[in-house]
Amino acid sequence: MHLSGIVTRLRAAGCVFAEDEAQLLISAARTPVDLAAMIDQRAAGLPLEHILGWSEFCGLRIAVDPGVFVPRRRTEFLVHQAVALASQSLARPRTVVLDLCCGSGAVGAALVAALDQVELYAVDIDPAAVRCARRNVGAVGGQVYEGDLYEPLPAALRGRVDVLVANAPYVPTEALGLMPPEARNHEPRVALDGGVDGLDVLRRVTAAAPVWLATGGHLLMETGEQQAPASVATVARNGLIPRVARSEELDATIVIATMPADDPGDRSRRRWFRESDALEAQNLASVGQASGSRSPTASCRQNVSE
Numbered sequence: 001m002h003l004s005g006i007v008t009r010l011r012a013a014g015c016v017f018a019e020d021e022a023q024l025l026i027s028a029a030r031t032p033v034d035l036a037a038m039i040d041q042r043a044a045g046l047p048l049e050h051i052l053g054w055s056e057f058c059g060l061r062i063a064v065d066p067g068v069f070v071p072r073r074r075t076e077f078l079v080h081q082a083v084a085l086a087s088q089s090l091a092r093p094r095t096v097v098l099d100l101c102c103g104s105g106a107v108g109a110a111l112v113a114a115l116d117q118v119e120l121y122a123v124d125i126d127p128a129a130v131r132c133a134r135r136n137v138g139a140v141g142g143q144v145y146e147g148d149l150y151e152p153l154p155a156a157l158r159g160r161v162d163v164l165v166a167n168a169p170y171v172p173t174e175a176l177g178l179m180p181p182e183a184r185n186h187e188p189r190v191a192l193d194g195g196v197d198g199l200d201v202l203r204r205v206t207a208a209a210p211v212w213l214a215t216g217g218h219l220l221m222e223t224g225e226q227q228a229p230a231s232v233a234t235v236a237r238n239g240l241i242p243r244v245a246r247s248e249e250l251d252a253t254i255v256i257a258t259m260p261a262d263d264p265g266d267r268s269r270r271r272w273f274r275e276s277d278a279l280e281a282q283n284l285a286s287v288g289q290a291s292g293s294r295s296p297t298a299s300c301r302q303n304v305s306e
């Protein structure tokens, strides 16, 4: 099939960037039979990135397996903000980065590419995401853990994290049905569903963050613009200093929570955690969950408004 025929087929199937997609499929296909199968898959609504097996993110080629959340362009803003903050605190020889809800591992991999000397840890609850992240994060020397938020992390990491990034699920449950079919049908619900108000996971991330952040460390969470005030309130309730960063260009909102430089309350909370076991850590995390909801995710296809 010629380029123009492929473009016509993709356009008829609703692909907005039909020309670009056609070129990508042509260059990825090994044989004409391959190409025909890829065009059929795309016309049937499979995300382009799942067909190609990769997604471009922050100028990197990130492996993305079928069933794994496709990194969104919007989330590049989270990376930019994290790089700016990490670059301000160059006092330490290495930046300790924790990527919670890592999916393919795109955010952590991009931070390693942008910063010197990163010690990277990543966590996801979904085994398919963990397998995928091990390829992307493992390739840059990071470690990937499977489990619920902080639960699988080594205790030695407590109080050492300089940059904690979390593009967690943040779509309110009721809004899942409004999402584009590509996301609804081909990305796992656990990657999208943030509970009643979309903030369930973000509340749990925030509640336990003081235990893991280094003094002066930062937690950066992607959230919906409308969800930012509630996220800020959660951050403040947990003794962290909140700030909101917004990119109109990428339609991205980031809530940044900074660990105060000298907060005896935080210190005692950390001491309590060091004395407790992993189960107790999970109990603290669930305090935030009990009170709340969740939020929306990144870019092109996941946003509720799209």
Ligand SMILES: C[S@@+](CC[C@H](N)C(=O)[O-])C[C@H]1O[C@@H](n2cnc3c(N)ncnc32)[C@H](O)[C@@H]1O
Pocket (backbone or CB within 6 Å): 069, 070, 071, 072, 075, 100, 101, 102, 103, 104, 105, 106, 107, 123, 124, 125, 126, 129, 147, 148, 149, 166, 167, 168, 169, 170, 190, 191, 192, 201, 297, 298
């Ligand atoms: C919106 S996706 C974002 C993935 C990645 N951070 C990115 O930006 O491409 C959210 C991810 O959070 C993971 N997740 C959801 N709940 C989790 C939990 N309780 N603990 C760890 N990971 C979780 C999902 O499996 C999914 O991979």
